[in-house]
Amino acid sequence: AQSVTQLDSHVSVSEGTPVLLRCNYSSSYSPSLFWYVQHPNKGLQLLLKYTSAATLVKGINGFEAEFKKSETSFHLTKPSAHMSDAAEYFCVGYNYGQNFVFGPGTRLSVLP
Amino acid sequence: GAGVSQTPSNKVTEKGKYVELRCDPISGHTALYWYRQSLGQGPEFLIYFQGTGAADDSGLPNDRFFAVRPEGSVSTLKIQRTERGDSAVYLCASSSGTGGLDTQYFGPGTRLTVL
Numbered sequence: 001a002q003s004v005t006q007l008d009s010h011v012s013v014s015e016g017t018p019v020l021l022r023c024n025y026s027s028s029y030s031p032s033l034f035w036y037v038q039h040p041n042k043g044l045q046l047l048l049k050y051t052s053a054a055t056l057v058k059g060i061n062g063f064e065a066e067f068k069k070s071e072t073s074f075h076l077t078k079p080s081a082h083m084s085d086a087a088e089y090f091c092v093g094y095n096y097g098q099n100f101v102f103g104p105g106t107r108l109s110v111l112p
Numbered sequence: 113g114a115g116v117s118q119t120p121s122n123k124v125t126e127k128g129k130y131v132e133l134r135c136d137p138i139s140g141h142t143a144l145y146w147y148r149q150s151l152g153q154g155p156e157f158l159i160y161f162q163g164t165g166a167a168d169d170s171g172l173p174n175d176r177f178f179a180v181r182p183e184g185s186v187s188t189l190k191i192q193r194t195e196r197g198d199s200a201v202y203l204c205a206s207s208s209g210t211g212g213l214d215t216q217y218f219g220p221g222t223r224l225t226v227l
Contacts, residue, residue, distance in 0.1 A: 004154075032213055043116065043218035044155070044203070051213050090154050094213070099171060100145075102154030 002027035004093045004103035012109040019078040021106045023065075023091030026072065033074040034092040035065055038105075044090070050074060061085070086110045114138070116219035118204050124225045125194055133189040133222045137206030144187050145216060146179055147203040155203055161187060194226045 007022045025031055035047040048059025055067040065076045074091060091103040117136045125131050137144050142163055147155035157171040161181045169179070176194075181187040191198055201223050205216040 036218075041220065043220045044205075044216075045218070046215050049213070049215070092154075099157040099160075099168065100216075102147075102156070104152075105154050 002031055002093050002095055002098065002101055004091050004101050006089075006091055006103040006106045008106050009104065010107045010109065012111060013081045014111045015083055016080050019076070019081045019085065019108065021076040021089050021091075021108065023074045023076065023103060024072050025074065025091075025093045027093060027095060030069065031093040031095045033065075033067060034094070035059065035063070035074075035076050036090045036092060036102075038088040038090065040087075047076070047089075081108075081110045083110050083112065116204055116206055116217050118202075118219040118222050120222060121220065122223045122225075124227065126227050127194060127196060129194050129226075131191050131194055131224065133191075133202050133224070135187045135189070135204030135206075135219060137185065137187070137204070138208075138217055139185075141206035141208050141217075142184070143207040143209065143214065143216075144181060145205040145207075146187070146189050147205070149201045149203055149221070151200070158189070191224075194224075196226050199224055199226045 003026045005024045032051045034049045036044045038044045048057045050057050050067045058064045063078045088105045090105050093101045119134045144161040146158040149155040159179050160168040164184045176192045179189045201221040203221045205218045207214040207216045
């Protein structure tokens, strides 16, 4: 069975500063990994996904994530936070033939 | 085009009642997923349809929960004898492919409150 851990339940950054949202996974074999964003009263939206191609994945809105097998991590980063980035972020793991497993989420606050 | 829609957006019911939650996927999407999101937690997988059949229902918590997709499009999640612990946001997602790597498009969810 696999699990996904998001180490921070809440991250607060100032507008224009870098964002780092951490995700670690536990799996018997290399999973596919995703980051989804959930804005209030809106549906979950895919930011990016890793599917065993390039380990550095670029997504929408300037986000990117790097798959590091040695650290079992898939942290989400953005060089400069914008007020519109304030939302809940979920790291998701998937192994073929199994279910999607969501992490508990990290709430990102962006301060003016 | 239209995204995934879910009705109702909110549902309040009393303990012991029966409820139905509806999901309209994106037109042409063959895969449909149901998730449950409790307060302060990430979504939890319930069931996955490929076409009309339930390809994986291992996430359904017990036999009070049942879902159908009779024509391979609209799906209904049915909950019998509701309990207070069933209160959550129920999310539906659809995707165009047959593999798990295809992008899932989520609806806004139905917030179920069991009093």
